[in-house]
Amino acid sequence: MTVRVRFAPSPTGFLHIGGARTALFNWLFARGHGGQFILRIEDTDQKRYVEGSLDDIMASLRWLGLDWDEGPDVGGPFGPYVQSERRELYRQWADWLIENGHAYTCYCSSAELKQMRKEQKENKDRLGYDRRCRYLTAAQRAEREAAGLTPVVRFAAPLEGTTTFHDAIRGDITYANEQITDQVLLKSDGLPTYHLANVVDDHLMQITHIMRADEWINTAPLHVNLYKAFGWEQPVLAHLPVVLSPSGKGKLSKRDQAFQEGNDLVLVQVREYKTNGYLPEAVDNFLTNVGWSFGDDVEKFTIREAAPRFELESINPAPTNLPYSKLDWLNSQYIQEMDDLALAQALKPYLEETGYEVNVDSLLAIVPAMKVRLKRLTDGNEFLRFLFDDDSWQPDPAKLRHNRLVDPLDAFVRSRDFVRDVASFTVASVAEGLYAIGEQATDTGKAGPLLGVLRYAVTGQQASPPLFESIVALGRTRTVERLDDCIAMLQ
């Protein structure tokens, strides 16, 4: 049997990092088992629909490289892949359940249900629908229909015994049926709830394995009983561990966009990872390491390499934080593997975003030298500020001195003169000349102190690309101007 899995997001917001992880695990499983990965849109709650979210979800999945075999845009043999276009199907199967005694119409108003819950709370009774409509006589139903009440359809759950299902990650999980209430299957607007839609679609789309978030565990017995009622085969279930907020307080998916947690900026939408300078390969790698491990003490790998090793049974069931510092490390690793042209092109939009005018050719002169310093593509904005923003160059005179320099002013003058007069303005000759001056400028004969101070003088930054490349990128004229200003400050 061919493995068929699906990612089934609701278009209620931009793609969440937790959702991306769920999609990724499904993708890994499908690709590792020669199966199909299906994208299905669960838009049965029209009230929560967010304009533009479907586009973002698909764009984000594509950015991550998670391609799907069937879906709303590419079609497929089991479409449509948007639930709101399948409503007739759900209504038919809801009717089937009613006809076969597995479901019933319920006429309770929301006010009535609210009151019921209130009383349950007050009396400390178990929460949940008390099944008052389950036992209505035909006459009573007719009476309500005549009164114009629009019913919902509820599942007639088993009243006694237990329901057990097997979770591929956690093993068998058993619930007492008296804990399970009669959930709504079809809403009064004629659209299904998740419970009905998901079971009907997974069956009709021949889904073999369901990987979904942990928070669905408690409704799994309902779904299992639905499969039983329909007489359909139950797909393998696997509930993925929740992704926690970094503080460990609550699940991350409760947050819908980036927020500050202590000193860390916590990114929650996939698009935020992109705008903050992360590479999709790094995000994929990062996510795959959470709740699963490649093995052999290997931390860095592509999802293509991971797929053949990916098994449901090896997923760690414990809830988890996202280790953001590891993402930075991975991202820097992937940046260092990029070729210079690709990196220059990747950096360009971020620089332009901050208002710098850049062209790839001039960027190529400095990019190779600063590559190892980049953790995120946005770091280029900081490192290259000295190049693109003259106004930001405001060195602190106190930092132009170094206690190993015998005569800072003299060293600056000689450096300035050298840069101004050197015949060949290249990295190699600038390096040679400044080394020589630096070695004479200290009592130890080491060039380091002068070069360190010059870096600060020329760039106005504590951290920058290497000095000689920075000088060449900046150009002779601007370098001399800045050194002139520094000399004035030192006098």
Place this chain on the structure above:
RNA sequence: GACCCUGUCGUCUAGUGGUUAGGACGCGAGGCUUUCAAUCUCGAAACGAGAGUUCGAUUCUCUUCAGGGUCACCA
């Protein structure tokens, strides 16, 4: 509150009825260096607690504690 899930270094994880409990990130120290960065070496750092089973438990069982999840005409 009820039910369900989970519990190995700070974090992400590997692992076993007998291991010096492994790796990674981060952190600290040192080397190298254009004293930022990268890189190399070294280091600190964990089996939540209590019973039980066993010759022996981090590993199996129970209890407990802690964290999380769910209790909608939302997914």
